[in-house]
Amino acid sequence: MAATKKQAILETALELFVSDGIDATSIRSIAEGAGTAEGNIYRHFKSKNDLARTIFLNCATQFRNTLKEAVKKNSNPEQQIEILVRTIFDFSFEYEKEFSYILIANHREEIITNEMLSKPLPKDVFVEILQSGKEKGIFKLPHEPTIAVAWIVGMVQRSIIFIRRQITSLERNKVIDETVRASLRMLKG
Amino acid sequence: MAATKKQAILETALELFVSDGIDATSIRSIAEGAGTAEGNIYRHFKSKNDLARTIFLNCATQFRNTLKEAVKKNSNPEQQIEILVRTIFDFSFEYEKEFSYILIANHREEIITNEMLSKPLPKDVFVEILQSGKEKGIFKLPHEPTIAVAWIVGMVQRSIIFIRRQITSLERNKVIDETVRASLRMLKG
DNA sequence: ATATTGTGAGTGAATATTCACAATATTATT
């Protein structure tokens, strides 16, 4: 049981948003699932969109903190990238709903506002490491290495979808190991 | 102007689905945009979901045919991969709405039914080429090379999103060239 | 004594789908 009603609302909403979709989830069903009244949701959140945005910020922040924490004890860019890739996989399995919600919300402008793009996001953890690896001559990257974030994040994200939908028959750990090696091949050339 | 009303409905729906989202697009607005009546949409499609599925099949088929066509005249797996990567970029720019719709629909179970996953899809074009490249010893891939499709498709997809949202400051053609080279580094080791 | 949190019926607007009907195109019959 959640500590507060507000927390219960956030948890129920995340669950329903992921399982049924954001639009198909009604305020009424969130209230019911959280054991509270509809009006109380509006006590805590300005609107349904505000609720959806708050949940996204929570999930993205949690994800970013997990990545930052994982990479902290190491300063070798190559090892850091390996850790990051493995951490994304881990996070997607351990926090399945949170990860799914990030994927879903990513395609919705009402949720990902311009203001939100200026806040610290998961991808920023990568940029720093790639930059430093490039300067040390470990990674062979374009002048502006941000695009390499797209490469790695895209690879991992799609691989997770392939695992979830059982499009690949490879065992999960095998996929992770191979994806780590492939991403390093890509960066090191 | 569309050749038939049915075609006009399909075109208008695609346009609105991409710009406003599928749920936020009403049957009424589709009818209005297509210059027809609401009831006529139900003459041609069982439901709004059926319409959304039909559009997805059209877009995915067009995408797959474009990839197949592009790769036909070449039999060198390495060059074929380069062609495929470039063709995805080209397609995403030339058929912006169709490509966006494929991305959006991909996260919706009501649209991507299990039955649909058994039909020929864009990714299948890759599988064949990767398999053949692996057998010829050009690509160093896992026993089951399907996962490499996830890698390439994910890389390209995310790169396109980075270009669209102007997250990278690299010029478009530079991104394409670098992504081609990165994907070949990844496959060839 | 006041601020915060919780309640749920009520409101107005919007929605997908249906249906009885009309127009038009296609085919069959003189």
Added chain:
DNA sequence: AATAATATTGTGAATATTCACTCACAATAT
């Protein structure tokens, strides 16, 4: 060719349901 018969395509008002959000009020905490 002309007409009749039928099938297809098009119409938009009506229906019943659902939705996000408000508000006057109640409970609880500070």
